Amino acid sequence: MSFSGLGEVVMNTKVGPEHFLMRVYVPQLTKLAKPGRFVHIRCSSGMDPLLRRPISLHGIDYGKGTISLLYQVVGTGTRMLAEMSPGDGIDLMGPLGNGFTIPDGINKALVVGGGIGVAPLFPLVQSLKHYGIEQTVLLGARSAAFVIGREQLESLGVKVKIATDDGSFGYQGFVTGLAEDVIPAAKPDYFFACGPYPMLKGLISLTKGFGLSGQVSLEEYMGCGVGACLACVCKNRTGGGTEQPASAGGFEYKKVCTDGPVFEASEVILDD
Amino acid sequence: MSFSGLGEVVMNTKVGPEHFLMRVYVPQLTKLAKPGRFVHIRCSSGMDPLLRRPISLHGIDYGKGTISLLYQVVGTGTRMLAEMSPGDGIDLMGPLGNGFTIPDGINKALVVGGGIGVAPLFPLVQSLKHYGIEQTVLLGARSAAFVIGREQLESLGVKVKIATDDGSFGYQGFVTGLAEDVIPAAKPDYFFACGPYPMLKGLISLTKGFGLSGQVSLEEYMGCGVGACLACVCKNRTGGGTEQPASAGGFEYKKVCTDGPVFEASEVILDD
């Protein structure tokens, strides 16, 4: 099930150099929300941009009927979002996609977010906490100013470590480097990650080395958001997709919007 | 000479059922302003609408450096204008076109405006008054609510008569019918008119019957507004246009934007 229609913006605040936090009252959608799922937003009532924009669920308040979205202004669509005010109607579809699933029997999770990839990890962290799973959260960012949400995560009582490219905060270097340092000590038995492809690529090969399995949330340019247009595909090792037979060349294309955006790390093939 | 750039909206108020009055501070443009000329406005910073919209000068305050525009909301562009607020920048080119010229030796003018065609007549009425020319102003509108600017004109001390299609105010019927009644008594020796083509057509044939000459302000879909694209043409009897040789078929196309928008009534050919 999925909702399509108008929600009401109840808050839209700047929370970082290019980052905004928006809360939307949309109870019909909220009740179906789940960590790792996303909404598909029509940013303009006109034709620029024409397509909707996918944004992950960053917060879910089932009681209040609100979702929150953490987004970075990178182009026309997100700029239009940033210009919205409380009281405005916002046209959204969702929740869409398959979210994170917390496998039975895990005890210690490593949660890794790169850049704006931190957005969908918040509700996940809350779920993990809810299930009493210990967790270490690693956040990677360009610089100190781009580290978003550390305090909020810490206030949930989880360990947070930071890596910045320029060393202006925490570990200097990529978050994959930080992960390499952390894993041997933290000894996680599972991981969850969201961030840019190079980071995910690095993390997948690193965790493989440690024999660690996990889930990654992917991004791709989207058309429909509902699995109809086949625009948003990513290469996948398995041949067991619901609509597609096992295919020859070592991979098949799966849809980020409906088969994902969260995939088993071991399944995905990330090209350069 | 002509200006292109940003003016500042200083006022934008609803003055009729679909009508707005906007005042813009733009001294570089104002100093070149003249009754009957127009500005070409970029209503959207995006691509919808793509083209600029021509709007006549409705008021000119050389002292304050402002122009005012009286416009009716009929589509996307004018709707966007109506949404502007004091302090907003507005992208305009102008003043463009040739305005009204007040011929030497006229004493009594008939000024006829139909619908939003009243807009450019205000500065004309002021000029006529300035030159001490007696005038009767006839305004035609759909209904009483659509009669715009009667009080302002009367406060200038000019006679104003109204015709409404539905008879809800003044003469019942078209303003051309009213003109037919008025001309024999008022005995004007010249006329000026702006309004929809059927009205102008009617008026031109009517005044011809009375041996009355005059000027009409025309409208056409525009591209450039500066005479470069040849989109905005109207049929003209004369063959003496600056860029065009006399042509065979009894007419040549002249440009509303630069040869007009004001033309000698006897020159124009209005098709159905």
Added chain:
Amino acid sequence: MTNPADNLTDRQAGSQGVNLSVNLGGLQMKNPVTTASGTFGFGPEYAPYVDLNRLGAITVKGTTLEPRKGNPTPRIAETPAGILNCIGLQNPGVDHFIREDLPYLRNYDTPVIVNIAGNSLDDYAEVTRRLSGAQGVSALEVNISCPNVKQGGMVFGTDCMMAAEVIRVVRENTTLPLIAKLSPNVTDIVEIAGRVAEAGADALALINTLLGMKIDIRSRKPFLGNIMGGLSGPAIRPVAVRMVWQAAQAVRLPILGMGGIMNAEDAIEFILAGATAVAVGTANFVNPAATMDIITGIQQYMRDNGITDINDLVGAAWK
């Protein structure tokens, strides 16, 4: 005449009295609105947003004999008032479609138009045979126009003879209504429309996408994974309307018009140009209920203008 009861009766009579049903070359549709192939999946994807029973027909994703992987990503790019796509006919193959996707569609009281494509005449023939034998297929839309797949030098859709050959082969293998979907990337749409008509098509679908591309000025490389893609959306509507207008006057076949239809006004523009039915593509991505809004809007336009039969509007701009 202005008493409220009369008004009510008028309105009710209107909503019942308006005939929306059309016949597209033998395919009976309860209203003229279908989906554009490739933009609506196999149906269930949009079921949460659309009452599939209300559609005039459902046109499904292009289907080929063998499964197709499709092109590398990015597969979609935005352009002014349009999108470029280079999906590359990713699909699970005709057998999988018949086995896994068609049964779902049989739950609905809506005809199914299956869009087919192939690399060779034999492919087209075989896909046609398999679909003609399947229960629940109401018509075939033959894609001889997809710009996103390499076909060993053969460009079916732009070569008149080849296009006609494809239609002839499909015709020989089916009695289903046969809709020939034409490429707009041609010098003379009327010529090709005439050839496919002679070759046995029952209707024409136009237009498929315009071939276009986009270059990323940061990487200085083509943006799309497949370099070129097909342009769809409102940007192409004037070209599509023109081709429908030209083909409708030249060829005695009903037309399924498409290309940039976003709302009822756009749909009516195509009908006035000569389209008997219309397909909604890119608009689904923008507004998942676009097809529903368009059906309602066409009805409203007819009532507002006192038109009782949609067929009276077909080609009204030139008839």
Added chain:
Amino acid sequence: MTNPADNLTDRQAGSQGVNLSVNLGGLQMKNPVTTASGTFGFGPEYAPYVDLNRLGAITVKGTTLEPRKGNPTPRIAETPAGILNCIGLQNPGVDHFIREDLPYLRNYDTPVIVNIAGNSLDDYAEVTRRLSGAQGVSALEVNISCPNVKQGGMVFGTDCMMAAEVIRVVRENTTLPLIAKLSPNVTDIVEIAGRVAEAGADALALINTLLGMKIDIRSRKPFLGNIMGGLSGPAIRPVAVRMVWQAAQAVRLPILGMGGIMNAEDAIEFILAGATAVAVGTANFVNPAATMDIITGIQQYMRDNGITDINDLVGAAWK
């Protein structure tokens, strides 16, 4: 390295060190930006907004042997991210142009490209001769592609042989740089580009407008006075970029790229696709100083990306 004086020097060096000049088939341009024929009149119309001396070249309105009245109105209509026009080559004729308009242009230090059109080969030949003898004409752009005029069944721009024939005739009558302006309404732009190259063109201009139309759903009639019109503006850019990309790789002629260029980014996209120079059309209507902004923006892009010669960007997306 980060001391302010260095920065200043860098910036100055940048602005002087960047080479913007290009050679378009023998036409030397101080920068790659010209105007698109028909959108810039004969020059003086935009002089209040544009420093005509800063343009790489001025391309004037299409000129014919005899004066042309042009088409009935409306001659322009908006479409999503585009406009349709059916001006119909209204122009005062070549002699009037030479006598009345050309002298003004000689005041500027900017080459003048005269766009020419005709109904017959003889027309083209004669216009060519008259312009070749006129002082101040720097190049001819041969419009074999205007969709807005009826030519007694001959559709020069879309028929390869005919297009080549026009170019051959013009070539025989001039030593001026000869730019063949092609119609995008063709199946194979590469084929036609090849033919006009063989026929003696020095450069290609692409694209002219796409043939389109719009129907007014209130009157239920075509909106434009001439029914069909040419689609220009951002909507057509992906098609234009694709054609430049294809032609540039197939034919060894420099290309004047156009179609929907609104800003420097768009201009650079065409250059990367293979255009040596670009023409700005519809954008002038939106922003009368568009050409100036584009020249500045290209310069800025080059500086930001450490490119010292614009010629290094030409075709960089495939070279």
